[in-house]
Amino acid sequence: MEQDDPAEALTELRERRLGALELLQAAAGSGLAAYAVWALLLQPGFRRVPLRLQVPYVGASARQVEHVLSLLRGRPGKTVDLGSGDGRIVLAAHRCGLRPAVGYELNPWLVALARLHAWRAGCARSVCYHREDLWKVSLRDCRNVSVFLAPSVLPLLEDKLRAELPAGARVVSGRFPLPTWQPVAMLGEGLDRVWAYEVPGGQQAGEAASSQLPLDQAAPGPTSASVPGTPVSQAG
Numbered sequence: 001m002e003q004d005d006p007a008e009a010l011t012e013l014r015e016r017r018l019g020a021l022e023l024l025q026a027a028a029g030s031g032l033a034a035y036a037v038w039a040l041l042l043q044p045g046f047r048r049v050p051l052r053l054q055v056p057y058v059g060a061s062a063r064q065v066e067h068v069l070s071l072l073r074g075r076p077g078k079t080v081d082l083g084s085g086d087g088r089i090v091l092a093a094h095r096c097g098l099r100p101a102v103g104y105e106l107n108p109w110l111v112a113l114a115r116l117h118a119w120r121a122g123c124a125r126s127v128c129y130h131r132e133d134l135w136k137v138s139l140r141d142c143r144n145v146s147v148f149l150a151p152s153v154l155p156l157l158e159d160k161l162r163a164e165l166p167a168g169a170r171v172v173s174g175r176f177p178l179p180t181w182q183p184v185a186m187l188g189e190g191l192d193r194v195w196a197y198e199v200p201g202g203q204q205a206g207e208a209a210s211s212q213l214p215l216d217q218a219a220p221g222p223t224s225a226s227v228p229g230t231p232v233s234q235a236g
Helices: 007-016 018-047 064-071 088-097 108-120 151-164 204-211
Strands: 078-082 101-105 126-132 142-147 170-174 185-187 194-198
Touching: 064 088, 064 142, 064 170, 064 185, 064 194, 088 101, 088 108, 088 142, 101 108, 108 126, 142 151
Parallel strands: 078 101, 078 142, 101 126, 142 170
Antiparallel strands: 170 194, 185 194
16 A cells, blocks of 8 residues: 655645635634633733723834833833733833833733843843732822723723822823823824823922923814724733
8 A cells, every 4th residue: 555645745735725614614723723812811811800891902012112201201200001011111111211110910921921021121120010900009109100001991090090190190091092181292193192191280390291292293182082982902
């Protein structure tokens, strides 16, 4: 009995047309693979969070990180990234002098990845990543806050920020603006745009910082009607 030639078998496989059943099986296999990645990497952090507060992870782009730092650079006090993902914003903030820089992320896999990035950058002892639910984190000692969250949770986030942040603190929101707050500055276009907000209170430091950042792309303040309705991101 002759053995099959591996080269001929490979050629036949490449030239073979998949039938409807085989296409269905391939699609199902791909779907299962995608679900497996979701369950392993993303879902663990969400099991403790109500469905309406869950925000899928989408990493910030290099341009988005650059814009966040431009709106926070030079400000004193604690800087935090809520939903810090793989930690890129926290690490970049530390490098540009925003210290201490802290990230809060519920997903343990992303926290581990963020710590790995910090270790590889030689900053493992300089930045902090905590596995915590951002809705349970106290912001009363924070001066600078970065958020890349879905529009569906931003109204609730406004309430938390308003209740906990000290006067003069600055909030930078990426991809989507806060629904009712009026920005003091904005940078970028499209999904790379970020908005800066000041917590009112009349502190000179906060007012001075905002005066250095004019609304170079002046537009009417965002309203809840102008916020896109499709959740996209949580990052950092």
